[in-house]
Structures are given as C-alpha cells and as structure tokens.
Amino acid sequence: MGFKVKKTIDEINEKIKRGEAVVVTAEEMVKIVKENGPEEAAAAVDVVTTGTFAPMCSSGAFINFGHSTPAIKAYRVWLNGVPAYAGIAAVDIYIGVTEPCEEDPLNKVYPGEFRYGGGHVIQDLVAGKTVHLKATSYGTHCYPRKYLEKEVTLKDLPYALLCNPRNAYQNYNCAINLSDKTIYTYMGILRPRAQNANYATSGELSPLFKDPYLRTIGVGTRIFLGGGVGYVAWAGTQCNFKVPRTEKGVPLSPAATLMVYGDLKQMSAEWLVGVSILGYGCSLSVGIGVPIPILNEEVASFAGLSDEELFTQVVDYAHDYPNGIKRSYGTVSYAELKSGTIKVLDKEIPTVPLSSVVKARKIAEILKSWIKEKKFLLTEPQAPFPGTELYPFR
Numbered sequence: 142m143g144f145k146v147k148k149t150i151d152e153i154n155e156k157i158k159r160g161e162a163v164v165v166t167a168e169e170m171v172k173i174v175k176e177n178g179p180e181e182a183a184a185a186v187d188v189v190t191t192g193t194f195a196p197m198c199s200s201g202a203f204i205n206f207g208h209s210t211p212a213i214k215a216y217r218v219w220l221n222g223v224p225a226y227a228g229i230a231a232v233d234i235y236i237g238v239t240e241p242c243e244e245d246p247l248n249k250v251y252p253g254e255f256r257y258g259g260g261h262v263i264q265d266l267v268a269g270k271t272v273h274l275k276a277t278s279y280g281t282h283c284y285p286r287k288y289l290e291k292e293v294t295l296k297d298l299p300y301a302l303l304c305n306p307r308n309a310y311q312n313y314n315c316a317i318n319l320s321d322k323t324i325y326t327y328m329g330i331l332r333p334r335a336q337n338a339n340y341a342t343s344g345e346l347s348p349l350f351k352d353p354y355l356r357t358i359g360v361g362t363r364i365f366l367g368g369g370v371g372y373v374a375w376a377g378t379q380c381n382f383k384v385p386r387t388e389k390g391v392p393l394s395p396a397a398t399l400m401v402y403g404d405l406k407q408m409s410a411e412w413l414v415g416v417s418i419l420g421y422g423c424s425l426s427v428g429i430g431v432p433i434p435i436l437n438e439e440v441a442s443f444a445g446l447s448d449e450e451l452f453t454q455v456v457d458y459a460h461d462y463p464n465g466i467k468r469s470y471g472t473v474s475y476a477e478l479k480s481g482t483i484k485v486l487d488k489e490i491p492t493v494p495l496s497s498v499v500k501a502r503k504i505a506e507i508l509k510s511w512i513k514e515k516k517f518l519l520t521e522p523q524a525p526f527p528g529t530e531l532y533p534f535r
Contacts, residue, residue, distance in 0.1 A: 146184050153188060158515060163188075164187065164189075165188075167189055167346045167433075167505055171345055171445050171446070173185070174496055182439070183435050183436075183437055188433065190433045190508040191346055191347065191431050191432075191501075191504075192427070193342065193501050194343070195342070195495055195503060196416045198238065199306045200424075202302060203229075203235050203297045204225070204234050204235070205233050206218075206276075206298060207297070207298070209286060209291075211286045212285070213287070215534045216278045217277045218274070218275070218276045221273050222257070225280065226470055236262055237423055238423065239260070241257070244372045245258075247319040251420065252383075252420030257417075258422070258424075259466070260423050263303070263415065264327075264410050264425070265410075266298075267368075267408045267410045271292045272292050272293055273289055275379065276288070276421060277290070282351075289465075293443070305401050306400050307375075307379060307400065308400070309347075310397075310398050312393070312453055314455075315456065316462075317485065317490065318333055318334075319333045319335055321456055325421055327424075328458060328495065329418065330514040331458055332483045338478075338491070338493070339492050340496075340516065341493065342496055343498050344478070344479060345448045345451060346502060349398075349431075353391055356436075356440060356529075357434050357522070358431060359523065361522055361523055364466075366403040367408035368408045368409030368412035370404075370430075370517070377400045379398055380396075381394060381395070381396055381532060383528070389443075394453070394454050412428030413426070414426040429499060434519050451476070452472050453472070453475070454471060454473075455470040455471040456471060469478055
C-alpha cells in the first residue's frame with residue numbers, strides 16, 4: 142500500500158493510554174483536512190469521533206425477566222400493554238420498538254397518534270421507571286404456571302440487552318410528496334405538491350459517511366450506543382455496498398447499515414427516546430457514535446468529507462416509493478439540505494431534518510472526551526462485512 146502515513150489501532154490505543162492521542166470530532170476534521178490536506182491531517186490526528194441521533198425503527202431489546210415460583214414458560218408477554226415476542230425460551234423475550242400498545246386504535250382513527258409502543262417501553266426502562274409485565278402460558282410439567290403479573294424495573298431484570306438489527310444508515314433519501322394531499326410516512330408528514338422536503342442523517346457528523354467503505358468498522362467495533370458502550374455485531378439488515386458513488390467514494394443513495402448491541406443497563410433515556418410518528422407508528426430515536434481510527438491519509442480524506450461533498454436523492458413518497466419505483470427528482474448535498482431550502486422541480490422547497498445535529502454533535506464530543514480521558518479504547522474489527530472486500534485499501 143502506497144501510504145506515507147501508516148498507523149495501527151494498537152499504536153493508537155497505546156497513545157490513548159499515555160494520554161497522547163489527538164482526538165477530534167468529525168466537524169473539526171473537516172476543517173483540518175481542508176486547511177492542511179489529508180496527509181498532514183493523518184499525521185496529526187489519531188481518532189475522529191462521529192455522532193447521529195434519529196429514529197431507528199429496526200431496534201429492540203432482548204430481556205430475561207427472571208423465573209417465578211412456580212415457574213412459567215411464557216407464551217404471550219406484554220410490557221406496559223405492548224406485546225413482546227416470547228418464542229425464545231421460558232422467560233426470554235424480545236421487544237421491538239415499532240410494536241404498538243395492544244389497545245392502540247392504530248390508523249382506524251386517521252391519522253393514528255401511536256402514543257405508546259416498544260420504543261417508549263425501552264425509554265421508560267432506562268429512565269428507571271416501573272414497567273408492568275404480564276405473561277400467559279399453556280402450562281407444562283416443568284413450567285406449570287399459566288399466568289404471571291408483576292412490576293419490574295431495569296435494575297430488577299436479570300438481563301437486558303439492546304440489540305438493533307439495522308441502525309446508523311449510511312445515507313438516506315430526501316422525501317417529498319408530489320401528490321395533491323398530505324401523506325403520513327416514516328419520514329414524517331409530507332405536504333402536498335412538494336411543500337416540504339424531509340431528510341435524515343447528520344451529514345458530515347454521520348458515522349458511516351466518515352468511512353464510506355467501512356475500512357475501519359467491522360465485527361466487534363466498540364461504539365457509543367444509547368449513552369453507554371456498545372459494539373457492532375454484523376452488517377445491519379438491508380446493508381448494501383453496491384450503490385452509485387461519487388468520485389470520492391461517497392454513496393449517493395441508502396447503503397451500509399450496522400447491527401449493534403450493548404448492555405441496556407448502562408444506557409440513558411437521553412439517548413434512547415420513544416417516538417410517535419403521526420399516521421405511521423412507533424419507533425425509538427437512538428444515539429450512536431463511532432470512532433474512526435486515522436490509519437492513513439486515505440482514511441483521513443474520507444473522515445474530512447464535508448456536507449458540500451455528501452449527497453442524497455430526492456424521492457417522491459406519495460407514488461414512487463410505495464410502488465417500488467426507483468426514480469430521483471434530483472441530487473442534493475447535505476449542505477443544501479442543512480441550509481433550510483433545496484431547489485427541486487424549479488421551486489424552492491423548505492427542508493426538515495429528522496436527525497438532530499445538536500445531539501449528534503454532543504455524542505461526538507462525549508465520545509471524544511471518553512477517549513481523551515482514557516475511558517474508551519478502540520477495537521480491531523474481528524471480521525469485515527460481506528461486500529467490503531470489493532473495496533480494499535488502494
């Protein structure tokens with residue numbers, strides 16, 4: 142490899158332990174690369190911290206709620222009235238964040254408000270609140286009990302693991318509505334005739350934009366997750382590396398995703414927030430931060446990409462998206478999106494972010510402080526994701 146700057150994660154960790162590592166946020170790295178170039182930036186900087194905070198529907202928690210006397214093999218389970226999946230083992234369950242409360246009228250009264258769901262249960266647990274658990278069973282010789290009700294807190298639970306099958310999307314659509322009526326989507330409320338454009342991701346702060354080929358991220362990567370420490374388990378569902386890219390390697394449409402997990406008992410209600418999306422359903426806003434080790438000038442170049450160099454597609458969510466039609470009404474940069482308006486179909490359209498840049502910035506700063514205070518070391522990926530072998534280091 143023809144790099145002038147070469148570092149290893151072990152070398153960077155030794156610098157962290159000695160208190161000598163240079164750690165900057167993704168926004169700071171943009172300025173450093175712009176002013177000094179990627180080679181000097183790679184020589185000067187050891188770690189770049191990132192952050193994103195947005196609704197991430199493919200999320201949930203594995204919970205063991207403890208054996209009772211007499212014992213029960215749970216067949217159906219509810220937490221604060223929200224059904225959890227019990228087809229795992231006697232008292233093991235999984236609660237998904239998009240599962241609504243069983244009594245929710247859903248969209249029968251349109252648009253539905255979806256006031257409480259699995260994401261809200263998780264937020265209540267990490268906030269230290271009491272949650273009502275109900276379980277039913279058909280009874281067996283080894284598990285004779287058929288009904289159980291009790292109040293639980295996160296502290297009471299023997300085991301609670303946040304395990305999210307698809308988080309931290311690398312890029313996402315900018316959504317508009319070209320129909321003549323208001324529509325309600327997971328991208329929020331979209332007004333008719335393209336009166337607003339909603340977008341996600343935190344742009345130049347977003348984790349997977351800072352390492353577009355996932356050269357430094359893989360199985361076992363340690364991350365900031367929900368206010369605590371988590372890990373990357375595998376490629377997230379719908380992870381896709383075969384997408385159009387810019388000359389600088391940036392995906393122009395939704396691409397890679399991460400499956401992540403971490404101890405729910407370490408986490409915070411500030412960074413796991415239940416969400417009600419009008420007319421669509423429930424979700425959970427998740428805070429994620431990924432450290433990018435600056436191994437060479439190519440990684441530095443990627444980590445220094447600015448909002449002006451990151452792009453996405455404008456997609457109609459009234460007709461094209463629900464019908465699987467792959468059509469773009471324009472390529473726009475995140476600088477344009479963050480400016481408050483974009484120009485599409487010869488009209489100025491106001492933009493609305495679903496991701497919080499303020500919270501993303503705070504996550505990057507927290508992760509930076511953890512590393513500088515020697516509380517957080519980097520991990521060597523134990524395996525790459527399928528598809529990344531298409532893009533080796535040059």
